[in-house]
Amino acid sequence: MIAADTFRKIRLIELRTRKLVNDSLAGAYHSAFKGRGIEFDSIRPYEPGDDVRLIDWSVTARTGSPFVKQYIEERELTVMLVMDTSASFLFGSGDQKKRDLAAELGSVLAYSAIFNNDNVGLLLFSTQNELYVPPRKGRNHVLRLIRDLLSAQPTNAGTDIAAALRMVSRSLKRRSIIFLLSDFLAPTETYTTELSLLAHQHDVIALVVSDAFESTWPELGLIKVTDAETGQEIWVDTNAPRWQQSFSAQTLKLRTHIDSVMVRSHVDFLHLTANSDYVAQLTTLLQQRARPRR
Secondary structure, eight states, rough: OOHHHHHHHHHHHHHHHHHHHHIIHHHHHHHHHHSEEEEEEEEEETTTTTTGGGBHHHHHHHOOOOOOEEEEEEEEOOOEEEEEOOOEGGGSSSSOOHHHHHHHHHHHHHHHHHHHTTTEEEESSSSEEEEEEEEOOOHHHHHHHHHHHOOOOOSSSSSOHHHHHHHHHHOOOOOOOEEEEEESSOOOOOOOOOHHHHHHHSEEEEEEEEGGGTOOOOOOEEEEOOOOTTEEEEETTOOHHHHHHHHHHHHHHHHHHHHHHHHHHEEEEEEEEESSHHHHHHHHHHHHHHHHOO
16 A cells, blocks of 8 residues: 555656656657667658668569558667665755655656657665566556655665676566666775676666765764764764865765776766756757767
Protein backbone atom coordinates (compact mmCIF):
# COMPACT_ATOMS: atom_id res chain seq x y z
CA MET A 1 0.00 0.00 0.00
CA ILE A 2 1.45 3.36 -1.05
CA ALA A 3 1.42 6.07 1.64
CA ALA A 4 -0.59 9.19 0.81
CA ASP A 5 2.44 11.51 0.80
CA THR A 6 4.37 9.12 -1.44
CA PHE A 7 1.41 8.90 -3.81
CA ARG A 8 1.28 12.71 -4.01
CA LYS A 9 5.01 12.82 -4.76
CA ILE A 10 4.60 10.21 -7.49
CA ARG A 11 1.72 12.15 -9.03
CA LEU A 12 3.57 15.48 -8.89
CA ILE A 13 6.76 14.09 -10.39
CA GLU A 14 4.75 12.30 -13.07
CA LEU A 15 3.03 15.54 -14.12
CA ARG A 16 6.27 17.53 -14.08
CA THR A 17 8.42 15.00 -15.91
CA ARG A 18 5.76 14.18 -18.50
CA LYS A 19 5.45 17.89 -19.33
CA LEU A 20 9.22 18.25 -19.58
CA VAL A 21 9.42 15.29 -21.95
CA ASN A 22 6.58 16.57 -24.13
CA ASP A 23 7.88 20.15 -24.20
CA SER A 24 11.64 19.77 -24.29
CA LEU A 25 13.23 16.35 -24.29
CA ALA A 26 11.29 13.93 -26.48
CA GLY A 27 12.86 15.06 -29.75
CA ALA A 28 16.36 15.32 -28.31
CA TYR A 29 16.08 11.83 -26.81
CA HIS A 30 14.85 10.32 -30.08
CA SER A 31 17.68 11.92 -32.04
CA ALA A 32 20.33 10.95 -29.51
CA PHE A 33 19.49 7.25 -29.41
CA LYS A 34 19.01 5.54 -32.71
CA GLY A 35 17.24 2.24 -33.16
CA ARG A 36 18.99 -0.99 -34.11
CA GLY A 37 18.49 -0.28 -37.78
CA ILE A 38 15.74 0.16 -40.33
CA GLU A 39 13.10 -2.24 -41.51
CA PHE A 40 11.04 -2.36 -44.67
CA ASP A 41 7.60 -0.76 -44.35
CA SER A 42 5.85 -0.41 -47.74
CA ILE A 43 6.02 0.51 -51.43
CA ARG A 44 4.68 3.77 -52.82
CA PRO A 45 4.80 5.62 -56.17
CA TYR A 46 7.94 7.61 -56.87
CA GLU A 47 7.69 11.36 -56.27
CA PRO A 48 10.06 14.06 -57.58
CA GLY A 49 12.87 14.52 -55.10
CA ASP A 50 12.89 10.92 -53.83
CA ASP A 51 16.26 9.21 -53.52
CA VAL A 52 16.69 7.13 -56.69
CA ARG A 53 18.58 4.53 -54.63
CA LEU A 54 15.24 3.62 -53.01
CA ILE A 55 13.56 2.70 -56.31
CA ASP A 56 12.21 -0.84 -56.30
CA TRP A 57 13.25 -1.91 -59.81
CA SER A 58 11.31 -5.18 -59.82
CA VAL A 59 8.00 -3.45 -58.98
CA THR A 60 8.83 -0.63 -61.38
CA ALA A 61 9.46 -3.14 -64.20
CA ARG A 62 6.21 -5.00 -63.50
CA THR A 63 4.00 -1.92 -63.35
CA GLY A 64 5.75 0.29 -65.86
CA SER A 65 5.78 3.15 -63.30
CA PRO A 66 8.53 3.99 -60.79
CA PHE A 67 7.96 2.88 -57.18
CA VAL A 68 10.16 3.40 -54.13
CA LYS A 69 10.64 1.40 -50.95
CA GLN A 70 9.77 3.02 -47.63
CA TYR A 71 11.59 2.14 -44.44
CA ILE A 72 10.95 2.88 -40.79
CA GLU A 73 13.39 3.02 -37.93
CA GLU A 74 13.38 -0.15 -35.88
CA ARG A 75 13.71 1.22 -32.35
CA GLU A 76 12.96 -1.36 -29.66
CA LEU A 77 15.71 0.09 -27.49
CA THR A 78 16.30 -0.90 -23.89
CA VAL A 79 17.13 1.79 -21.35
CA MET A 80 18.47 0.85 -17.92
CA LEU A 81 18.51 3.32 -15.03
CA VAL A 82 21.21 2.45 -12.50
CA MET A 83 20.86 4.66 -9.41
CA ASP A 84 22.96 5.05 -6.29
CA THR A 85 20.98 4.85 -3.04
CA SER A 86 23.91 5.07 -0.62
CA ALA A 87 23.71 7.32 2.44
CA SER A 88 25.81 10.07 0.83
CA PHE A 89 23.10 10.43 -1.83
CA LEU A 90 20.67 11.58 0.88
CA PHE A 91 22.64 14.77 1.49
CA GLY A 92 21.12 18.10 0.54
CA SER A 93 21.98 21.62 1.64
CA GLY A 94 18.77 23.02 0.14
CA ASP A 95 15.23 21.85 -0.47
CA GLN A 96 16.35 19.14 -2.90
CA LYS A 97 18.57 16.25 -1.88
CA LYS A 98 20.88 14.59 -4.38
CA ARG A 99 18.62 11.55 -4.42
CA ASP A 100 15.58 13.76 -5.16
CA LEU A 101 17.30 15.17 -8.24
CA ALA A 102 18.38 11.68 -9.34
CA ALA A 103 14.81 10.41 -8.92
CA GLU A 104 13.47 13.22 -11.10
CA LEU A 105 16.17 12.63 -13.70
CA GLY A 106 15.30 8.93 -13.72
CA SER A 107 11.63 9.75 -14.17
CA VAL A 108 12.34 12.09 -17.08
CA LEU A 109 14.47 9.48 -18.79
CA ALA A 110 11.88 6.75 -18.17
CA TYR A 111 9.13 8.87 -19.70
CA SER A 112 11.37 9.74 -22.65
CA ALA A 113 11.90 6.02 -23.19
CA ILE A 114 8.22 5.03 -23.22
CA PHE A 115 7.36 8.13 -25.29
CA ASN A 116 9.60 6.55 -27.94
CA ASN A 117 8.20 3.04 -27.33
CA ASP A 118 11.42 1.83 -25.70
CA ASN A 119 11.79 -0.54 -22.77
CA VAL A 120 13.07 0.83 -19.47
CA GLY A 121 14.33 -0.93 -16.35
CA LEU A 122 15.86 0.00 -13.00
CA LEU A 123 18.65 -1.08 -10.69
CA LEU A 124 19.06 0.54 -7.27
CA PHE A 125 22.34 -0.11 -5.48
CA SER A 126 24.36 0.66 -2.36
CA THR A 127 27.10 -1.74 -1.25
CA GLN A 128 24.84 -4.39 -2.74
CA ASN A 129 22.20 -4.48 -5.44
CA GLU A 130 19.07 -3.36 -3.60
CA LEU A 131 16.37 -3.65 -6.27
CA TYR A 132 16.25 -4.84 -9.86
CA VAL A 133 13.25 -4.17 -12.10
CA PRO A 134 13.50 -5.80 -15.58
CA PRO A 135 12.98 -3.50 -18.60
CA ARG A 136 9.41 -3.18 -19.81
CA LYS A 137 7.15 -0.67 -21.56
CA GLY A 138 4.07 1.30 -20.58
CA ARG A 139 2.86 4.08 -18.29
CA ASN A 140 1.99 1.75 -15.41
CA HIS A 141 5.50 0.34 -15.51
CA VAL A 142 7.01 3.85 -15.39
CA LEU A 143 4.78 4.77 -12.44
CA ARG A 144 6.13 1.70 -10.66
CA LEU A 145 9.70 2.85 -11.41
CA ILE A 146 8.96 6.35 -10.09
CA ARG A 147 7.57 4.82 -6.89
CA ASP A 148 10.73 2.76 -6.48
CA LEU A 149 12.97 5.74 -7.20
CA LEU A 150 11.21 7.81 -4.55
CA SER A 151 10.54 5.29 -1.81
CA ALA A 152 13.13 2.50 -1.87
CA GLN A 153 14.88 2.11 1.49
CA PRO A 154 18.42 0.75 1.07
CA THR A 155 19.70 -1.78 3.59
CA ASN A 156 23.30 -0.53 3.39
CA ALA A 157 24.88 2.92 3.66
CA GLY A 158 27.96 2.39 1.50
CA THR A 159 28.61 2.38 -2.25
CA ASP A 160 29.77 -0.40 -4.59
CA ILE A 161 29.50 0.90 -8.14
CA ALA A 162 31.46 -2.02 -9.57
CA ALA A 163 28.99 -4.60 -8.24
CA ALA A 164 26.09 -2.71 -9.81
CA LEU A 165 27.86 -2.55 -13.17
CA ARG A 166 28.57 -6.28 -13.07
CA MET A 167 24.89 -6.94 -12.35
CA VAL A 168 23.82 -4.84 -15.34
CA SER A 169 26.33 -6.58 -17.59
CA ARG A 170 24.96 -10.00 -16.59
CA SER A 171 21.31 -8.93 -16.96
CA LEU A 172 21.33 -7.24 -20.38
CA LYS A 173 21.91 -9.67 -23.23
CA ARG A 174 21.95 -7.16 -26.10
CA ARG A 175 23.34 -3.66 -26.48
CA SER A 176 21.37 -1.18 -24.37
CA ILE A 177 21.47 2.40 -23.11
CA ILE A 178 22.56 2.68 -19.49
CA PHE A 179 22.20 5.81 -17.38
CA LEU A 180 24.38 5.64 -14.27
CA LEU A 181 23.21 8.12 -11.62
CA SER A 182 25.54 8.57 -8.66
CA ASP A 183 27.59 11.12 -6.75
CA PHE A 184 30.61 8.86 -7.43
CA LEU A 185 31.97 9.48 -3.92
CA ALA A 186 34.03 6.32 -4.15
CA PRO A 187 37.64 5.77 -5.17
CA THR A 188 37.72 5.73 -8.97
CA GLU A 189 40.00 2.68 -9.04
CA THR A 190 37.21 0.59 -7.45
CA TYR A 191 34.99 0.77 -10.54
CA THR A 192 37.18 1.82 -13.50
CA THR A 193 37.62 -1.69 -14.95
CA GLU A 194 33.92 -2.57 -14.72
CA LEU A 195 32.89 0.76 -16.25
CA SER A 196 35.23 0.30 -19.21
CA LEU A 197 33.99 -3.25 -19.82
CA LEU A 198 30.35 -2.19 -19.62
CA ALA A 199 30.90 0.74 -21.99
CA HIS A 200 32.45 -1.67 -24.48
CA GLN A 201 29.21 -3.69 -24.49
CA HIS A 202 26.63 -0.91 -24.07
CA ASP A 203 26.01 2.80 -24.49
CA VAL A 204 26.74 4.24 -21.02
CA ILE A 205 25.98 7.78 -19.87
CA ALA A 206 27.01 8.90 -16.38
CA LEU A 207 25.03 11.59 -14.57
CA VAL A 208 27.24 12.85 -11.75
CA VAL A 209 24.95 14.35 -9.11
CA SER A 210 26.35 16.67 -6.44
CA ASP A 211 25.34 19.35 -3.96
CA ALA A 212 26.59 22.94 -3.98
CA PHE A 213 28.15 22.46 -0.51
CA GLU A 214 30.33 19.66 -1.91
CA SER A 215 32.28 22.10 -4.06
CA THR A 216 32.21 25.28 -1.97
CA TRP A 217 31.58 24.96 1.75
CA PRO A 218 30.26 28.14 3.43
CA GLU A 219 31.93 29.62 6.49
CA LEU A 220 29.88 28.21 9.37
CA GLY A 221 32.53 28.28 12.08
CA LEU A 222 33.40 25.20 14.11
CA ILE A 223 31.06 22.32 13.20
CA LYS A 224 30.92 18.55 13.54
CA VAL A 225 30.90 16.74 10.20
CA THR A 226 29.69 13.13 9.89
CA ASP A 227 30.56 10.79 7.03
CA ALA A 228 27.14 9.47 6.00
CA GLU A 229 28.49 6.12 4.82
CA THR A 230 31.03 5.29 7.54
CA GLY A 231 29.61 7.23 10.48
CA GLN A 232 33.02 8.78 11.20
CA GLU A 233 32.78 12.19 12.91
CA ILE A 234 35.28 15.03 12.94
CA TRP A 235 35.25 18.66 14.05
CA VAL A 236 36.33 21.22 11.43
CA ASP A 237 36.73 24.98 11.49
CA THR A 238 35.02 25.95 8.24
CA ASN A 239 36.25 29.55 8.64
CA ALA A 240 39.91 28.52 8.50
CA PRO A 241 41.49 29.47 5.13
CA ARG A 242 43.73 26.39 5.19
CA TRP A 243 40.73 24.07 5.64
CA GLN A 244 38.81 25.86 2.89
CA GLN A 245 41.77 25.51 0.51
CA SER A 246 42.23 21.83 1.38
CA PHE A 247 38.52 21.13 0.89
CA SER A 248 38.46 22.85 -2.52
CA ALA A 249 41.61 21.01 -3.62
CA GLN A 250 40.19 17.61 -2.66
CA THR A 251 36.91 18.36 -4.44
CA LEU A 252 38.71 19.40 -7.61
CA LYS A 253 40.96 16.32 -7.45
CA LEU A 254 37.98 13.96 -7.18
CA ARG A 255 36.13 15.66 -10.04
CA THR A 256 39.25 15.50 -12.22
CA HIS A 257 39.63 11.78 -11.49
CA ILE A 258 35.97 11.12 -12.30
CA ASP A 259 36.19 13.02 -15.59
CA SER A 260 39.38 11.20 -16.53
CA VAL A 261 37.82 7.79 -15.90
CA MET A 262 34.77 8.69 -18.00
CA VAL A 263 36.88 9.88 -20.92
CA ARG A 264 39.15 6.82 -20.85
CA SER A 265 36.13 4.53 -20.64
CA HIS A 266 34.39 6.29 -23.58
CA VAL A 267 31.44 7.23 -21.36
CA ASP A 268 29.49 10.44 -21.94
CA PHE A 269 28.96 12.27 -18.67
CA LEU A 270 27.26 15.29 -17.19
CA HIS A 271 27.74 17.05 -13.85
CA LEU A 272 24.46 18.14 -12.27
CA THR A 273 23.85 19.98 -9.01
CA ALA A 274 20.81 19.63 -6.74
CA ASN A 275 18.50 22.67 -6.63
CA SER A 276 19.59 23.76 -10.11
CA ASP A 277 17.86 23.60 -13.49
CA TYR A 278 19.05 20.42 -15.18
CA VAL A 279 16.77 20.52 -18.24
CA ALA A 280 18.99 22.71 -20.43
CA GLN A 281 22.11 20.68 -19.55
CA LEU A 282 20.44 17.35 -20.26
CA THR A 283 18.95 18.63 -23.53
CA THR A 284 22.36 19.91 -24.64
CA LEU A 285 23.98 16.53 -23.90
CA LEU A 286 21.34 14.70 -25.92
CA GLN A 287 21.66 17.16 -28.81
CA GLN A 288 25.44 16.77 -28.82
CA ARG A 289 25.08 13.00 -29.00
CA ALA A 290 22.75 13.36 -32.00
CA ARG A 291 25.45 15.11 -34.02
CA PRO A 292 27.71 13.00 -36.24
CA ARG A 293 30.96 12.20 -34.48
CA ARG A 294 34.24 12.62 -36.27
